[in-house]
Amino acid sequence: MVSDYRPGKVEFIGGTLDPSNFKIPDLPCIVFAGRSNVGKSSLLNMLLGRKIAHTGKKPGKTRAINFFIVDDRIIFVDLPGYGYAKVSHELQEKWRKAVDIFLRHPCVRGGIILIDIRHPPMKNDLILFNYFLSIPLNFRVVLTKADKLGRNQQVRMRNLISKELKIPPSELIVTSARTGEGAEDLWKVIFEMTGVDLS
């Protein structure tokens, strides 16, 4: 059963900004993408049931493409935040190129795009979303930080984001790294994308 699945073994195998020279094990990869501070590393930790990816109160915490092997079968890839204005233009461009190269790697079986449930999609969310639409990659949108809103507000924001992205509300997975909400649905999606069922 997926419901209370937590991996037994998780291994951080390193990070890179030069994916063409980084040896990626021959396993299916799932990529976590979204603007800086949206909660990528926190969501990854929630799914993995341990604090292995570094998180931060300020945007710009994750600065490389980081790889985690889950139970020897699936790789989770934590990306630097998209469009983080406070790093130099040069470094942003380096991140963008590295991510662009990496997303074309045959190991990549699916993407998870994160959007903060509290706000309508921002410019950087939309750029990333449209970019994912433009490449041949299976992806799902996840709404983060649901614990920061009450139930009614969650429903209202999910409907609003659904309209803006033209995705049915039922396909937007509502999550909270704090309460663990959404873990079950998200694992199900990850198992479908990778063709690996760890539960």
Ligand SMILES: Nc1nc2c(ncn2[C@@H]2O[C@H](COP(=O)(O)OP(=O)(O)OP(=O)(O)O)[C@@H](O)[C@H]2O)c(=O)[nH]1
């Ligand atoms: N209340 C609440 N806070 C969250 C949640 N997810 C993340 N946060 C907080 O949001 C901040 C940013 O989280 P990160 O996981 O570091 O965000 P990130 O997307 O990895 O950010 P970068 O690495 O900078 O791109 C941290 O202070 C987290 O504690 C959540 O579900 N609920």
Ligand SMILES: [Mg+2]
């Ligand atoms: Mg991060």
